[in-house]
Amino acid sequence: EAQVTQNPRYLITVTGKKLTVTCSQNMNHEYMSWYRQDPGLGLRQIYYSMNVEVTDKGDVPEGYKVSRKEKRNFPLILESPSPNQTSLYFCASSPSRGKGEKLFFGSGTQLSVL
Amino acid sequence: GDSVTQMEGPVTLSEEACLTINCTYTATGYPSLFWYVQYPGEGLQLLLKATKADDKGSNKGFEATYRKETTSFHLEKGSVQVSDSAVYFCALSNQAGTALIFGKGTTLSVSS
Numbered sequence: 001e002a003q004v005t006q007n008p009r010y011l012i013t014v015t016g017k018k019l020t021v022t023c024s025q026n027m028n029h030e031y032m033s034w035y036r037q038d039p040g041l042g043l044r045q046i047y048y049s050m051n052v053e054v055t056d057k058g059d060v061p062e063g064y065k066v067s068r069k070e071k072r073n074f075p076l077i078l079e080s081p082s083p084n085q086t087s088l089y090f091c092a093s094s095p096s097r098g099k100g101e102k103l104f105f106g107s108g109t110q111l112s113v114l
Numbered sequence: 115g116d117s118v119t120q121m122e123g124p125v126t127l128s129e130e131a132c133l134t135i136n137c138t139y140t141a142t143g144y145p146s147l148f149w150y151v152q153y154p155g156e157g158l159q160l161l162l163k164a165t166k167a168d169d170k171g172s173n174k175g176f177e178a179t180y181r182k183e184t185t186s187f188h189l190e191k192g193s194v195q196v197s198d199s200a201v202y203f204c205a206l207s208n209q210a211g212t213a214l215i216f217g218k219g220t221t222l223s224v225s226s
Contacts, residue, residue, distance in 0.1 A: 102163070103158075108157055
């Protein structure tokens with residue numbers, strides 16, 4: 001089944017403890033992206049990647065890192081999480097960059113930073 | 115910069131009622147426009163899209179028309195069902211095609 005898989009689904013951590021949220025897609029998509037969803041704000045893009053080893057900042061990149069060493073994986077790294085990073089995170093992918101391209105979303109990771 | 119404004123929710127309807135969720139946008143160039151739906155506990159799914167002016171996107175009884183003159187992409191359905199209860203997001207593609215710009219979302223609740 002074609003899908004975007006994120007792990008974990010839920011995560012509770014404490015301020016300053018490094019964490020990684022994994023994202024993997026099995027559709028051979030070139031483009032991948034991370035969004036965060038906050039009440040009253042909709043979804044905002046954190047980082048995106050147009051292909052292996054090519055990543056760039058979105059609208060809200062502060063406090064996050066990403067890497068794209070393989071085409072299928074695009075982990076989101078929080079080196080020193082803070083409470084304002086408590087949010088619902090979504091990974092998404094599409095066959096390529098493009099204005100009309102459909103994004104395929106993962107099921108989300110609910111992160112709480114205490 | 116590019117932005118999307120959609121009507122505030124929640125929207126509460128009875129089954130078989132008509133639905134309209136308003137969406138207007140501000141963008142440079144000619145973006146593609148999308149409606150995504152998020153069911154409880156799930157990720158977003160594409161509901162419909164339109165890539166140029168006057169295009170009509172449709173799916174599962176929902177439809178929306180890309181209106182360049184009014185910069186709008188309103189979502190409509192003639193008869194809603196309980197299973198349509200979800201959060202609906204209007205979105206546009208940025209000019210580079212590297213991101214979707216989302217509205218804040220509208221929660222729809224349909225009761226039988």
